[in-house]
Amino acid sequence: MEFRGRPHGTLVDLLDRILDKGLVINADVIISVAGIPLIGINLRAVLAGMETMIDHGLMLGWDQTMREQEGERRGNRVEADAT
Amino acid sequence: MNAARYLYCVTQGKKKMTFGKIGIDEKEVFTIPYKDLCSVVQDCPAQPYKSENQEQVKSWIVIHEKVVEMVWKRRNTVLPFGFDTIVRSVQEKDAEDVLKEWMKDAYGILTQKLARLRERAEYGVQVLWDPKIIGRRLALGNEDLKKLSAESNSRSQGIAYLLQQKAENLMRKDLEREAEKFSREFFLKMNKYADEINVEKTKKSEEGRQMLINLSCLCVRDRVKDLGDELERLNAQDGFFVRFTGPWPPYSFV
Numbered sequence: 001m002e003f004r005g006r007p008h009g010t011l012v013d014l015l016d017r018i019l020d021k022g023l024v025i026n027a028d029v030i031i032s033v034a035g036i037p038l039i040g041i042n043l044r045a046v047l048a049g050m051e052t053m054i055d056h057g058l059m060l061g062w063d064q065t066m067r068e069q070e071g072e073r074r075g076n077r078v079e080a081d082a083t
Numbered sequence: 084m085n086a087a088r089y090l091y092c093v094t095q096g097k098k099k100m101t102f103g104k105i106g107i108d109e110k111e112v113f114t115i116p117y118k119d120l121c122s123v124v125q126d127c128p129a130q131p132y133k134s135e136n137q138e139q140v141k142s143w144i145v146i147h148e149k150v151v152e153m154v155w156k157r158r159n160t161v162l163p164f165g166f167d168t169i170v171r172s173v174q175e176k177d178a179e180d181v182l183k184e185w186m187k188d189a190y191g192i193l194t195q196k197l198a199r200l201r202e203r204a205e206y207g208v209q210v211l212w213d214p215k216i217i218g219r220r221l222a223l224g225n226e227d228l229k230k231l232s233a234e235s236n237s238r239s240q241g242i243a244y245l246l247q248q249k250a251e252n253l254m255r256k257d258l259e260r261e262a263e264k265f266s267r268e269f270f271l272k273m274n275k276y277a278d279e280i281n282v283e284k285t286k287k288s289e290e291g292r293q294m295l296i297n298l299s300c301l302c303v304r305d306r307v308k309d310l311g312d313e314l315e316r317l318n319a320q321d322g323f324f325v326r327f328t329g330p331w332p333p334y335s336f337v
Binding site for chain 1: 090092093141144147148162163164165166168170185189205207283299328329331332334335337
């Protein structure tokens with residue numbers, strides 16, 4: 001089971017962090033101050049289709065059967081975790 | 084061309100050095116030092132990266148994460164920036180000077196943050212349950228529900244329907260109470276394994292599952308096995324599902 005090894009995340013988990021979080025620098029030297037939250041939203045919209053595509057597909061390996069079925073259903077676009 | 088700097092992260096290091104052309108648009112990723120800290124950056128145009136093309140955006144995000152993880156691996160501790168954090172030149176000061184000035188002003192805070200995050204990583208913990216399975220289990224212990232269902236069996240169709248509605252309401256309330264109780268207890272349990280916890284918004288889940296709690300946990304990397312064991316026990320319980328992700332650079336704790 002994945003819990004003991006390196007657990008894996010999906011693109012959605014990454015987006016939750018990389019778009020909404022991270023170190024903040026004082027606003028007056030940052031490009032497009034007012035636009036920053038908008039960029040996040042914009043990117044989310046662009047990526048929305050992808051989220052649903054991989055949401056369950058990349059889930060951890062505790063339910064292999066489900067994942068295999070998902071993989072077939074989604075034309076094998078689902079990458080299996082390496083471990 | 085050198086109008087602005089795209090920021091990946093802040094880390095320890097005194098030297099000006101390059102990591103090669105691994106950045107967005109195959110630009111060189113390099114450090115801008117101030118005292119014993121440095122920012123990891125690349126040159127970029129003075130405007131945010133945006134595109135309507137999914138694959139394009141995805142590749143930028145993956146590059147951002149790869150650079151941060153690479154630095155993280157080499158330097159042990161990073162303060163990651165979010166995607167598309169870009170510093171521009173201000174009046175006569177170029178972007179690099181602006182960045183150095185910020186590092187100078189924020190030096191104390193940045194140093195403190197780096198010390199707090201040493202040997203630590205962020206882990207995502209999401210707990211979901213299947214309300215049908217849990218609901219059935221709760222119903223077994225609810226005398227009112229048992230009475231209702233016994234009564235509805237002996238009544239006319241119309242009355243039975245109303246009684247059933249009543250039973251469903253009772254079940255929903257039971258589930259809500261249980262979800263609240265579970266989340267409270269689970270959070271306290273996680274406190275034993277994490278230095279810090281951020282409570283994130285729960286997400287809509289599919290396939291009959293419902294997300295009860297969504298946490299970002301800051302944990303000592305070497306001690307995360309205990310957390311994994313605890314989560315594995317929960318995941319083995321009927322009706323519960325745990326998503327455990329990481330180690331992430333500490334995006335939620337900077």
